[in-house]
Amino acid sequence: METITSEQPTVPAEPAKAEAGEPVVPRRSPLRAAIKTGRPKEWIKNVFVFAGLLFSGKFNQSHDVLAAFLTFVSFCLISSAGYFINDLIDVELDRQHPKKRFRPLAARELSEGTAKAIAPALAIVAIALAFATVNWQVGLMVVGYGIAQVAYSLGLKQVVIIDVMTLAGLFILRVAAGASAVDAHASEWLILCTGMLAAFLGFTKRRQEAVSELHEGTSTRPVLEHYSLPFLDQMVSLVTTGTVLSYAIYTVNSPLIGSQMMLTIPPVVYGIFRYLYLIYDRSDDRSMAAIVAEDRGIQAAGASYAVVAFLLLYVFN
Numbered sequence: 500m501e502t503i504t505s506e507q508p509t510v511p512a513e514p515a516k517a518e519a520g521e522p523v524v525p526r527r528s529p530l531r532a533a534i535k536t537g538r539p540k541e542w543i544k545n546v547f548v549f550a551g552l553l554f555s556g557k558f559n560q561s562h563d564v565l566a567a568f569l570t571f572v573s574f575c576l577i578s579s580a581g582y583f584i585n586d587l588i589d590v591e592l593d594r595q596h597p598k599k600r601f602r603p604l605a606a607r608e609l610s611e612g613t614a615k616a617i618a619p620a621l622a623i624v625a626i627a628l629a630f631a632t633v634n635w636q637v638g639l640m641v642v643g644y645g646i647a648q649v650a651y652s653l654g655l656k657q658v659v660i661i662d663v664m665t666l667a668g669l670f671i672l673r674v675a676a677g678a679s680a681v682d683a684h685a686s687e688w689l690i691l692c693t694g695m696l697a698a699f700l701g702f703t704k705r706r707q708e709a710v711s712e713l714h715e716g717t718s719t720r721p722v723l724e725h726y727s728l729p730f731l732d733q734m735v736s737l738v739t740t741g742t743v744l745s746y747a748i749y750t751v752n753s754p755l756i757g758s759q760m761m762l763t764i765p766p767v768v769y770g771i772f773r774y775l776y777l778i779y780d781r782s783d784d785r786s787m788a789a790i791v792a793e794d795r796g797i798q799a800a801g802a803s804y805a806v807v808a809f810l811l812l813y814v815f816n
Contacts, residue, residue, distance in 0.1 A: 536579075
């Protein structure tokens with residue numbers, strides 16, 4: 500009898516999972532809720548703006564480093580504005596989701612009126628910062644990024660394949676803006692590699708969501724009705740191959756150091772394979788930003804890549 504009694508405290512956890520539509524007791528202050536809605540953990544995606552700085556050989560020029568950093572800040576602010584808009588649009592669907600119902604707007608920790616005020620404020624600051632401190636090209640790209648985010652939230656994310664292509668376009672915009680900020684040319688191969696990598700991340704994300712909804716028995720993202728697991732597996736296989744091959748070809752004749760850049764292939768391949776391992780073998784359902792921030796294997800691959808690329812471009816070149 501003692502054994503049965505000792506296990507009693509774990510029983511109440513079960514109903515909470517089943518009752519996804521139940522109101523959530525607020526846990527955060529309005530300020531913390533607003534910060535959470537802006538998704539600062541997702542800002543790691545904006546490091547792509549530094550690609551132009553790194554590969555143009557201008558990492559040792561303080562003016563260009565500052566311009567790239569200000570571009571990074573602009574994209575962080577505009578992306579956070581997009582997350583506010585996305586959560587405002589999806590608030591009712593999020594309340595039916597076993598995990599997304601804990602988002603501040605869905606949990607009523609942040610009022611919709613406050614979110615509607617914060618979103619345009621962040622967008623205005625982001626656009627003004629880009630135009631005033633970097634250049635007009637970057638400013639236009641920040642505007643374009645914001646428009647694409649809104650279009651994605653309003654409908655493109657519900658259009659099969661186009662949803663992932665839109666995400667890939669947002670990554671390409673980051674790279675193009677970063678290159679423009681430092682007055683560098685974003686090579687065609689760099690754009691292609693970015694697009695393939697973004698498609699890889701997009702299709703793996705869709706697969707994670709499809710598996711999660713299958714297990715939870717929910718249906719809060721309509722586009723997943725058009726994505727079967729076999730199709731997603733085919734797409735992941737295709738874009739994985741495209742990502743590895745396009746980067747390998749790029750390194751054979753990189754603009755600054757030629758084929759020496761091939762030394763960066765191992766950490767890239769390991770990072771991609773590690774990511775696939777976590778999703779397929781470990782059934783990891785964390786976001787890309789969370790995986791990058793928390794998995795030591797991915798972090799080691801990223802750090803190794805950065806060190807090798809920096810040495811090749813700035814020390815041994």
